[in-house]
Amino acid sequence: MDDLWYSEYHTPNVRFSIKVTSQLHFEKSDYQTIGVFDSPEFGRFLTLDGIMMLTEKDEFIYHEMITHPAFAVCPGISRVLVIGAGDGGVARELAKYPQIRQIDIVEIDERVVEVSRKFLPQTACGFSDSRVNLFFEDGLKFIRRKENEYDLIIVDSTDPFGPGEVLFTREFYGNCYRALTDNGILINQHESPFYDGDAQEMHQAHKRLSRVFPVSRVYQAHIPTYPSGHWLFGFASKGLDPLEDQRESQWELLRIPTRYYNSQLHKGAFYLPNYVKELLADE
Amino acid sequence: MDQDRAPLQEALERMRRDRLVPFDVPGHKRGRGNPELTRFLGEQCLSVDVNSMKPLDNLCHPTSVIREAEELAADAFGAAHAFFMVGGTTSSVQAMVLSNVKKGDEIILPRNVHQSVINALVLCGATPVYINPQSDKSLGIALGMSLSDVRATMESHPDAKAILINNPTYYGICSDLKSITEAAHQKGMRVLVDEAHGTHFYFGRNMPISAMAAGADMAAVSMHKSGGSLTQSSVLLCGKNVNPHYVRQIINLTQTTSGSYLLLSSLDISRRNLATRGQEIFDKVERFASYAREEIGKMGDYFVYSKDLVNGDSIFDFDTTKLSVNTLGLGLAGIEVYDILRDEYDIQIEFGDLGNILAYISVGDKTKNVERLISALSEIRRLYKKERKGMLEDEYITPEVIRTPQEAFYADKISLPLQECEGKVCAEFVMCYPPGIPVLAPGEKITRAIIDYIQYAKSKGCVLTGPESMDVTRLNVLKGE
Numbered sequence: 001m002d003d004l005w006y007s008e009y010h011t012p013n014v015r016f017s018i019k020v021t022s023q024l025h026f027e028k029s030d031y032q033t034i035g036v037f038d039s040p041e042f043g044r045f046l047t048l049d050g051i052m053m054l055t056e057k058d059e060f061i062y063h064e065m066i067t068h069p070a071f072a073v074c075p076g077i078s079r080v081l082v083i084g085a086g087d088g089g090v091a092r093e094l095a096k097y098p099q100i101r102q103i104d105i106v107e108i109d110e111r112v113v114e115v116s117r118k119f120l121p122q123t124a125c126g127f128s129d130s131r132v133n134l135f136f137e138d139g140l141k142f143i144r145r146k147e148n149e150y151d152l153i154i155v156d157s158t159d160p161f162g163p164g165e166v167l168f169t170r171e172f173y174g175n176c177y178r179a180l181t182d183n184g185i186l187i188n189q190h191e192s193p194f195y196d197g198d199a200q201e202m203h204q205a206h207k208r209l210s211r212v213f214p215v216s217r218v219y220q221a222h223i224p225t226y227p228s229g230h231w232l233f234g235f236a237s238k239g240l241d242p243l244e245d246q247r248e249s250q251w252e253l254l255r256i257p258t259r260y261y262n263s264q265l266h267k268g269a270f271y272l273p274n275y276v277k278e279l280l281a282d283e
Numbered sequence: 284m285d286q287d288r289a290p291l292q293e294a295l296e297r298m299r300r301d302r303l304v305p306f307d308v309p310g311h312k313r314g315r316g317n318p319e320l321t322r323f324l325g326e327q328c329l330s331v332d333v334n335s336m337k338p339l340d341n342l343c344h345p346t347s348v349i350r351e352a353e354e355l356a357a358d359a360f361g362a363a364h365a366f367f368m369v370g371g372t373t374s375s376v377q378a379m380v381l382s383n384v385k386k387g388d389e390i391i392l393p394r395n396v397h398q399s400v401i402n403a404l405v406l407c408g409a410t411p412v413y414i415n416p417q418s419d420k421s422l423g424i425a426l427g428m429s430l431s432d433v434r435a436t437m438e439s440h441p442d443a444k445a446i447l448i449n450n451p452t453y454y455g456i457c458s459d460l461k462s463i464t465e466a467a468h469q470k471g472m473r474v475l476v477d478e479a480h481g482t483h484f485y486f487g488r489n490m491p492i493s494a495m496a497a498g499a500d501m502a503a504v505s506m507h508k509s510g511g512s513l514t515q516s517s518v519l520l521c522g523k524n525v526n527p528h529y530v531r532q533i534i535n536l537t538q539t540t541s542g543s544y545l546l547l548s549s550l551d552i553s554r555r556n557l558a559t560r561g562q563e564i565f566d567k568v569e570r571f572a573s574y575a576r577e578e579i580g581k582m583g584d585y586f587v588y589s590k591d592l593v594n595g596d597s598i599f600d601f602d603t604t605k606l607s608v609n610t611l612g613l614g615l616a617g618i619e620v621y622d623i624l625r626d627e628y629d630i631q632i633e634f635g636d637l638g639n640i641l642a643y644i645s646v647g648d649k650t651k652n653v654e655r656l657i658s659a660l661s662e663i664r665r666l667y668k669k670e671r672k673g674m675l676e677d678e679y680i681t682p683e684v685i686r687t688p689q690e691a692f693y694a695d696k697i698s699l700p701l702q703e704c705e706g707k708v709c710a711e712f713v714m715c716y717p718p719g720i721p722v723l724a725p726g727e728k729i730t731r732a733i734i735d736y737i738q739y740a741k742s743k744g745c746v747l748t749g750p751e752s753m754d755v756t757r758l759n760v761l762k763g764e
Contacts (some may be wrong), residue, residue, distance in 0.1 A: 138651065140651070140655065140658050141657075144661055165651065166651050166654060169629070169658075169659075170659075171655055171658040171659040171661070172658065174666070175661065178665060211627075
């Protein structure tokens with residue numbers, strides 16, 4: 001059999017490779033390149049601009065961790081805006097909450113959704129929920145027109161270069177603040193603290209976020225296929241604290257099925273290694 | 284002519300291919316002698332940083348490839364002759380002035396000229412006759428010249444040799460170039476156009492009329508602004524009644540004999556790009572600007588302006604590729620918004636004055652960056668909006684010319700604290716920068732209104748330049764006057 005490997009540069013000096021059995025799709029959309037591959041170890045996986053976005057094997061970690069912590073703090077969330085997330089994974093997790101009335105998903109690249117629908121049913125099933133409204137627009141433009149409309153905004157973006165760049169800017173965070181209700185929470189993928197390049201981006205993003213939101217915390221998860229495997233998420237709000245305001249028993253009563261997230265892990269995820277704390281404290 | 288050609292680029296590529304052994308300057312020898320610089324700027328770039336040589340022609344006396352490139356540029360701009368300039372549009376403006384007026388001559392110009400024009404008068408000794416550019420009080424910007432003001436000034440100064448016109452202004456405002464040109468030519472005056480912000484008028488669709496199309500005699504065009512060439516490169520255009528050989532002699536008075544081939548080739552390549560793709564490029568720029576205007580206009584408090592200002596005279600036309608926004612409705616000076624955009628949002632715009640900001644939109648822009656600018660302005664409105672009070676209107680202060688710029692510049696002078704300068708004759712420039720329009724020029728009377736304006740501009744964070752006293756706490760004034 002052919003010895004085919006998919007490689008991604010995690011830094012100019014570090015390469016992450018997984019064996020692939022076939023390439024199912026490749027295209028250049030108006031915004032980025034989109035690829036889908038099958039692999040023996042990680043199952044099917046999606047790449048954007050040559051960077052792995054999700055694999056069938058470990059996507060549950062990312063999608064659960066970007067979704068559930070906010071509900072543990074504010075179980076009554078009813079209107080949700082998701083930016084990015086063209087694969088449907090976040091929508092799938094959100095669909096587990098019956099009290100949600102509205103799930104608006106703003107993805108700039110319609111092709112990502114179409115490709116996901118065709119090749120990635122494991123996540124794209126999220127789109128079939130009747131509460132989901134899909135908008136194919138620039139996230140920054142969409143949110144600029146919103147005021148006091150959402151209880152939760154989830155920013156499931158690509159890295160801060162390429163089409164996702166605007167989703168790491170201060171003006172975007174400021175627009176999110178305005179779009180959120182008083183109890184509103186913003187969750188974003190916050191890059192990795194480990195490699196220098198990623199850490200710099202993470203630091204910048206955190207600094208900008210902290211200047212807009214009075215509460216700005218960071219939590220972590222272990223995602224094997226992301227650079228260094230150590231990934232961070234941002235939790236920002238107008239007042240709610242992810243630990244002090246955790247409604248553990250209320251969330252437990254909802255009986256949301258999860259494979260990674262649980263109430264104990266929620267607490268643990270906000271306890272960070274010293275080097276990460278120092279990086280975040282460094283203004 | 285074949286606008287797909289770029290004779291200078293072709294000659295430089297030939298030179299590179301022929302692997303000529305350099306025993307001439309520059310001493311970095313295609314970058315090999317300066318590896319740090321080569322790493323920083325790139326080998327491609329250093330390999331064409333070369334000196335004049337036979338196959339590459341000579342900027343001071345062009346006979347082959349530079350001449351061909353200039354001829355192509357003249358053709359593209361609809362001019363009789365074009366000069367490639369390497370000292371910025373400042374050098375084009377100065378060559379234009381020096382070619383047409385000398386000591387004792389009068390030249391008519393609007394007060395909102397670029398400092399390079401008045402500097403040229405210091406060099407040549409001509410006397411400025413200023414026309415008050417009309418101004419829009421609510422926006423606090425200078426407009427174009429009104430035709431009746433121009434006619435009246437020509438009547439009262441019938442011996443003036445030339446008139447200089449800013450077209451468009453920094454803000455995109457155009458005067459009635461064609462009528463002014465006809466009026467001047469009837470009086471036997473030359474028409475010189477500072478077209479620093481108007482390169483695209485020659486290449487875009489539905490643009491205001493360009494200087495050459497209006498029949499002007501000379502025009503200074505900043506290719507490096509909307510034209511996309513390298514900073515410091517510029518083009519000087521001449522109409523059919525101008526003797527190009529005399530203009531070349533004037534240019535050679537001050538121009539370097541080592542014209543940079545980086546700058547020259549950038550002019551050549553940009554001209555080709557504009558001539559072949561200009562329409563689509565400026566259609567795109569126009570779309571970006573219109574979209575941003577519409578979105579910013581919807582936010583409230585910001586006032587965006589465009590062709591709606593046109594009044595048939597002092598605003599004869601408007602350059603819709605310019606994104607000018609008045610910020611006074613927010614209770615913020617333009618310069619404050621300019622600073623907030625850079626310091627808090629990492630967005631650098633072209634300038635902010637007392638009441639306006641100008642974002643330069645060009646072929647290099649991307650939709651997402653335009654969205655960022657719009658969103659940042661929306662955030663600034665949410666976070667920084669304040670009561671509108673104490674915002675001084677940017678008043679036009681009529682200059683009182685007591686001596687010519689040259690006389691005043693070279694006269695005996697003394698330095699006085701700013702507050703004691705009232706009634707004295709200024710010996711130096713005071714610019715409020717940007718946009719580099721003189722508050723005082725050498726030879727002008729310093730009034731109370733001017734002193735107040737200087738202090739206000741300082742307090743609003745404008746950069747004042749020109750005087751020997753760098754923080755403008757003192758001014759040099761003429762001794763005994």
